[in-house]
Amino acid sequence: MKRTCSTGLGFILGLAAGTAVGVSIGMILSPNSGEENRRIINDRTSEYKSKMADLWNEYRQKAAELTNRMHKGEEEPAAETEEAPVEDAPVTEEAAEADAPADAE
Numbered sequence: 001m002k003r004t005c006s007t008g009l010g011f012i013l014g015l016a017a018g019t020a021v022g023v024s025i026g027m028i029l030s031p032n033s034g035e036e037n038r039r040i041i042n043d044r045t046s047e048y049k050s051k052m053a054d055l056w057n058e059y060r061q062k063a064a065e066l067t068n069r070m071h072k073g074e075e076e077p078a079a080e081t082e083e084a085p086v087e088d089a090p091v092t093e094e095a096a097e098a099d100a101p102a103d104a105e
Helices: 009-029 034-072 093-099
Strands: none
16 A cells, blocks of 8 residues: 655635635625625625734744843743632631641541
8 A cells, every 4th residue: 555645735725625626605695786796795805914013023022022021030920810829719618727737637
């Protein structure tokens, strides 16, 4: 059996072809006029392009900040969590009893 090394190119081409066919069928079967469909597609494309540009700039800025910190030898800031720190967590009676030494009774 012949084994080939796949680079994923076939998958990407299949994905692009499937997308093109799906869009074509959707436009043909759409109740809107062609002009209306083109306007909707143009509006959504512009919207997504703007969102992607904003995300790209945000991540580039974060990457640049982290790179600068690394070059300066600073530690990476701790991840922000919504959980209360362990020392601030409420202690129940059962937990306090479990932590108490056995000879304390």
